[in-house]
Amino acid sequence: MTARYPVSRPRRLRSLPVLRSMIAETSVQPRQLVLPAFVAEGLSEPRAISSMPGVVQHTIDSLRRTAVECADAGLAGIMLFGLPEEKDASGSGALDPDGILAVALREVRAEVGDELLVMSDVCLDEFTDHGHCGVLTDSGLVDNDATLRAYAEMAVLHAEAGAHVVGPSGMMDGQVGVIRTALDAVGHSDTVILAYAAKYASAFYGPFREAVNSSLSGDRRTYQQDPANLRDALREIELDVAEGADIIMVKPALAYLDVIAAARAHTDLPVAAYNISGEYAMVEAAAANGWIDRERAISETLTSIRRAGADIILSYWALEHARR
Ligand code: PBG
Numbered sequence: 001m002t003a004r005y006p007v008s009r010p011r012r013l014r015s016l017p018v019l020r021s022m023i024a025e026t027s028v029q030p031r032q033l034v035l036p037a038f039v040a041e042g043l044s045e046p047r048a049i050s051s052m053p054g055v056v057q058h059t060i061d062s063l064r065r066t067a068v069e070c071a072d073a074g075l076a077g078i079m080l081f082g083l084p085e086e087k088d089a090s091g092s093g094a095l096d097p098d099g100i101l102a103v104a105l106r107e108v109r110a111e112v113g114d115e116l117l118v119m120s121d122v123c124l125d126e127f128t129d130h131g132h133c134g135v136l137t138d139s140g141l142v143d144n145d146a147t148l149r150a151y152a153e154m155a156v157l158h159a160e161a162g163a164h165v166v167g168p169s170g171m172m173d174g175q176v177g178v179i180r181t182a183l184d185a186v187g188h189s190d191t192v193i194l195a196y197a198a199k200y201a202s203a204f205y206g207p208f209r210e211a212v213n214s215s216l217s218g219d220r221r222t223y224q225q226d227p228a229n230l231r232d233a234l235r236e237i238e239l240d241v242a243e244g245a246d247i248i249m250v251k252p253a254l255a256y257l258d259v260i261a262a263a264r265a266h267t268d269l270p271v272a273a274y275n276i277s278g279e280y281a282m283v284e285a286a287a288a289n290g291w292i293d294r295e296r297a298i299s300e301t302l303t304s305i306r307r308a309g310a311d312i313i314l315s316y317w318a319l320e321h322a323r324r
Contacts, residue, residue, distance in 0.1 A: 025307070026303055026306050026307045027303075027306070028299070028302045028303055028306055028313070028321065030073055030074035030075050030076075030322035031074060031075070031076050032076065032306065032311065032312055032313060033075050033076060033302075033312075033313055033314075033315060033318035033321065033322055034075065034076050034077040034078065034079050034117070034119065034272075034312060034313070034314045034315075034318060035066070035070050035075060035077075035078050035079070035314075035315070035316070035318040035319050036078075036079045036081065036274075036314050036315075036316060037058060037063060037066060037067075037078055037079065037080055037081070038055075038056070038057045038058060038081045038083060038211050038212065039057070039058045039059070039060060039063045039080060039081070039082055039083065039100060039101070039104040040057040040058065040059070040082075040083040040100065040213075041082070041083060041084050041085045041099075041100035042085045043057060043058075043059045044059065045059065046058050046059055046062045049207065049210055049211045050210065051206065051207035051210050051211075051277070051281050052207045052210070052211060052277055052280055052281055052284070052316065053284050053288065054284065054316075055211065055280070055316050057083060057211065060103065060104060060107050063080075063104055063107070063108060064107055064108060064111045066078070066319070067108045067111055067112050067116060067118075068111060068112065069319060070112075070116050070318070070319055070322075071112045071115040071116040073319055073322040073323050074322060075116060075318055075319065075322050076116075076117055076312065077116055077117030077118065077119045077164070077165065078108065078116060078117075078118060078119065079119040079120070079121060079167060079314055080101060080104050080105060080108065080118070080119065080120050080121065081101075081121045081126055081211075081212060082094075082099065082100040082101025082102075082104055082121075082126060082127075083100060083126055083212055083213055084099060084100050084126070084127055085100075087127055087128055087129040087215070088127075088128070088129055089128065089129055089130065089135070089136065090124075090128070090135050090150075091124035091125075091126075091127035091128040091135070091150065092127070093127045094124050094126075094127040094150065094154050095150065095153050095154060095157065097157060097160075097161075099127075101120065101121075101126075101158070102157055102158070102161045103161075105118060105120055105158055105161035105162050105163050106161045106162055108162070109161070109162025109163070110162070114164075117164045117165055118162055118163050118164050118165070119163060119164065119165040119166070119167055119194065120158040120161075120163040120165070120166050120167060121167055121169055122151055122154050122155050122158065122166050122167060122168040122169065122170070122175075122179065123151075123168070123169045123170040124147065124150060124151075124154075124170065125170070125212070125214065125216070126212045126213075126214070129215060130215065130216070130217075131209075131214045131215045131216025131217070132216065132220070133147070133169070133170035133171065133172070133220065133223065134146070134147030134150070134170055134172060134223075135147055135150065141222060142172075142222065142223055144172050144173055144174070144223075145174075147170065147172050148172055148174055148175060148178045149178075151168055151170065151172065151175050151178060151179060152178045152179055152181070152182035153182070155168070155179040155182060155183060155191075156182050156183060156186055156188065159183055159186075159188040159191040160186075160188075163191065164191070164192060165191070165192040165193075165194050165247075166179065166183075166191060166192070166193055166194070167193075167194040167195075167196060167249070168193070168195060168196060169196040169199065169251075170196075170223070171196065171199050171220075171223045171224050171225070172223065173239075174243070175195075176193055176195045176239075176240045176243035176244055176245045177243035177244060179193060180193060180243060180244035192246045192247065193244065193245050193246050193247070194245075194246065194247045194249060194272060195240040195243075195245035195246075195247065195248050195249060196249045196251055196274075197233070197236045197237045197239075197240040197245065197248040197249060197250070197263075198225060198232075198233035198236050198237060198248075198249075198250045198251070198256075198259055198263065199224050199225060199249075199250075199251045200224055200225045200226070200227050200251065200252065200256060201219060201220050201221045201224035201225060201226065201227070202224075202227065202251075202252050202255070202276070202278070203278065204252045204254075204255065204276055204277070204278030204279060205252075205276060205277060205278060206277065206278050206281070207277035207278055207280070207281045208276065208277040208278075211277060227255070230258065230259060230262060233250070233259050233262065233263065234262060234263075234266050237263055237266055237267055238266075238267075241267055241269060245269065246269065246270075247269060247270045247271070247272050247312065248263060248267060248269055248270075248271060248272070249271070249272040249273065249274060249314075250263050250271065250272070250273050250274070250310070251273065251274035251276060252274060252275075252276045252278070252279060253273040253274060253275045253276065253279060253305045253308075253310070253313070254275070254279045254301065254304075254305070256273075257304060257305070257308040258308075260273050260305065260308040260309050260310050261308045261309045263309065264308070264309025264310075265309070270311045270312060271309055271310050271311055271312070272310060272311065272312035272313070272314065273305050273308070273310035273312070273313055273314070274313075274314045274315075275301065275302065275305060275313055275314060275315040275316070275317070277316070279301065280315075280316045280317070283297045283298060283301065295324070298317050298320070298321060299321070299324075301317075302315060302317065302321060
């Protein structure tokens with residue numbers, strides 16, 4: 001018998017589309033996707049966000065319609081960010097039952113019922129005039145424990161307004177525990193906590209600042225994580241699990257695929273990842289210049305985040321991708 005070479009031919013399984021799809025290890029299903037959405041107070045028309053082409057600040061009406069589209073497309077959820085007309089030092093709009101986020105949650109929940117998970121961002125940065133995620137001490141640092149009291153109140157407000165899932169994103173120490181305790185105390189023991197466990201101080205949040213009309217000067221390095229650190233992420237995850245998180249999230253996604261993989265190995269809770277504004281903007285900008293194939297780049301991006309170990313992806317492409 002003649003020696004045959006090469007003995008192994010991996011290309012054999014790549015030769016036909018049906019073969020390739022039969023052995024595909026990873027897929028991105030609509031139910032694994034969540035659309036983040038911005039809703040602004042006092043808008044009469046949706047307003048474009050220039051650094052995120054295709055994403056808008058919604059009116060309540062356009063948000064309601066988008067939520068229905070998400071439900072129809074089979075998405076898992078919609079994550080709401082509220083933009084108040086007036087911001088102040090304590091972010092008081094965040095605790096107002098008639099504030100934009102509470103109103104939007106009630107409206108969206110009434111529209112979609114339990115067909116789509118209604119999720120809320122629990123953080124003060126959209127509501128503070130200084131743009132930080134919490135209230136400040138006299139010396140200008142973010143006051144951890146005073147901020148925790150606001151988060152607990154905010155989470156309860158969101159649950160009462162109809163949120164199925166609350167997402168504390170401010171990186172205050174102890175935020176998951178105080179929110180769990182506060183929710184349970186008023187009978188919302190079924191409200192899910194999606195904990196932004198490992199959230200890095202990232203340059204890739206840039207376009208989000210425009211999206212939420214943020215006035216932040218400086219950065220968030222005294223509370224968000226240093227991009228140099230992996231073990232710090234595992235420690236944050238452990239703390240959030242101990243405090244009662246139901247799902248833990250890694251954010252951003254693309255520059256942190258190793259963190260997603262480590263998170264997946266470190267906990268048995270579902271792992272979410274946030275494919276953030278700067279990741280969106282990079283692909284959209286390159287595609288607009290004709291430098292990359294937009295649809296393939298989107299699909300490859302979402303697939304890579306799933307392959308790294310994320311069960312759930314928050315992405316501005318969620319609705320478009322689910323429809324494809
Ligand atoms: C904080 C929050 C941010 C994002 C989500 N929640 C901004 C930040 O921490 O600076 C960023 C999301 C994105 O960039 O798409 N409320």
